[in-house]
Amino acid sequence: MASDLSDLLAPELIVLGLQAASKKALFSQLGALVAPTLGVDARVVVDGLTAREKEGSTGFGHGVAIPHARIPGLPRTVLAVVRLAHPLDFGALDDAPVDVVAAMFSPPQAGAQHLKALARVARRLRDRALVAKLRGAGSPDAIYALLCDHGVRDAA
Template identity: 80%
Template structure:
């Protein structure tokens, strides 16, 4: 099975050095980032992430979190990536603070597609060598290249 996530990634939603002091602040910033690009309400994104987080931490371990939400108005499943300026407490399974956040958004009716996409993302992020490379990536293009089979995007 391919490890390519380019069908889920939205290059404009990859951020290096995002400042966030808490999960709440992070979710608000992700909402503000995602809303204009995906054409949804920022509040709906941040509230969706916060509501899912109340069911249990999406802190995946190893400094990685995969917060996810179903958001009305989305045409497809989309992923945003934020490498944080400073790690924050996420209530992760291993109690490690999080500095790599891979947020996934699905239309409400995505059902099984949401779960399959979430499993693909989680499978990729179990690779500790990949996560180390994500931490060292100096740009959004470098992060995109690490998570796709296509290498760095064409500038054309």
Template identity: 70%
Template sequence: MASDLSDLLHPDLITVGVTASNKKMLFQQLGALAAQTLGLAGGAVSTALTEREKLGSTGFGGGVALPHARIQGLPRIVVMIARLAQPVEFQAVDDMPVDLIVAILSPPDAGADHLKALARVSNRLRDRAFVAKLRGAGSRDAIYALLTSDEPGTTRDAA
């Protein structure tokens, strides 16, 4: 399975240094980013992420969360990345606070494609060395380069 996520990403959906004191504030900021970049209703995105989180924490472990929701009016599956300035409590499986959020937004009818996107992203996030590189990336462009490379943990080289 290719680990390149370029079909799900847009550089403007990656943000670093996000300041949020809790999940609600984080989801509001992700909603605002989706509104600005994708033309969606920010409140609807925030509400959808919050409602999904009520079903059970999407805290993945290792300081990473993978919130996801289905959004009316979204033409395709997209991934949003937020690296927090300070970790927030997320009720993660390992009880660690979260500082790296990889949110997946899907159209309501995405079905199996939504699950495939979740699997692809979670496979990348299982690699602790790769997650460390995401945390160490200095900019959204660097994060984008990491996530759009074919090999986990590497960027594309001009050979």
């Protein structure tokens, strides 16, 4: 199903209560978080996120951001979801600080696949009721269940 993100979301890459004082600090922590799972150097992740963010903010409103980067050596697109302990200024279009971050990483050659995955993630996170549930989720498993259709049925 198009709204199911289980093909992208890595359960070990869901973190609640992450402390970050700036976008730079957030990107450093994301690099450290995802590098072991992705099998890449954390610096490559940080540099990719930073370069993309310089093109324009990935904060798309209502407290949500989707920073993303193309990372050499990845076999597939992977999504990490972080709920920040304290909202962070992301330069979003609506000026709302961000507390829900869905970071997406794709192989450089992904092309249309990267854009389609990004659109799917954005579609899900545009749903304010879902984002409210993500903010209230008590565990990484609960967030996984909310973002993966089969998990929602199992959790009901």
